[in-house]
């Protein structure tokens with residue numbers, strides 16, 4: 400007897416429903432997210448390369464695979480599953496904890512802290528702190544009416560210069576395929592923060608622990624060059640995430656971006672990844 404055929408589920412659906420993350424085990428989630436990163440990176444490279452026939456063909460194949468996987472919608476769904484199960488909750492908990500310890504939640508007669516949350520999968524990550532944090536969540540693709548659909552890299556510079564008390568880039572830099580755009584994000588964050596404003600940065604630990612081009616020390620000097628001073632850092636051996644809190648300081652007038660304009664190997668070995676952040680002159 401022929402086998403009954405499984406009913407096909409449309410995997411390219413654009414469900415903006417944040418309440419129903421795909422059921423998935425952590426291993427599947429990580430595998431899919433990793434594949435997305437590989438595809439997005441290659442997509443970015445091909446889009447910036449000369450338009451040859453073979454590049455166009457490869458780009459078409461990559462775009463098809465991304466679409467078959469469900470596009471950004473599926474990536475966001477997987478990330479929100481990862482946010483819940485894999486990491487014991489969202490990274491905002493780490494930031495909130497640090498801010499509470501710094502006394503921000505108990506300041507009298509102070510206006511609320513204006514927080515720009517870039518790459519927000521949920522609209523209410525900071526709801527528990529609404530008495531002292533005024534959060535503005537944005538994302539390339541909004542999953543909820545309260546999340547503004549906005550590319551951070553295209554935000555109006557003059558409108559946002561010095562506007563924000565806190566800016567969150569949690570698992571966003573590693574999503575950006577082009578290393579110079581990653582650097583531009585960090586520079587824009589510096590511009591958008593008010594004097595002494597705070598930047599919350601989260602990266603998957605392997606981006607700094609096992610990259611050929613980025614170590615903790617290299618990241619630290621890159622951030623100093625941009626004009627950030629480290630306030631807090633949290634990661635553990637064998638963990639998945641690394642968290643930092645930086646304070647904006649005035650950028651040195653003779654800040655030299657040249658050591659960060661090109662890749663230079665910090666570590667050797669074939670098992671390394673190639674994650675890198677590059678800076679361009681301002």
Ligand SMILES: C[S@@+](CC[C@H](N)C(=O)[O-])C[C@H]1O[C@@H](n2cnc3c(N)ncnc32)[C@H](O)[C@@H]1O
Nearest residue numbers: 478482518538539549550551552569570571574
């Ligand atoms: C891995 S999710 C991270 C979500 C969440 N912040 C967290 O920590 O789990 C990355 C999100 O960043 C968003 N993103 C990437 N580049 C962006 C940009 N230039 N502007 C706004 N959002 C961006 C993506 O659309 C995606 O939803």
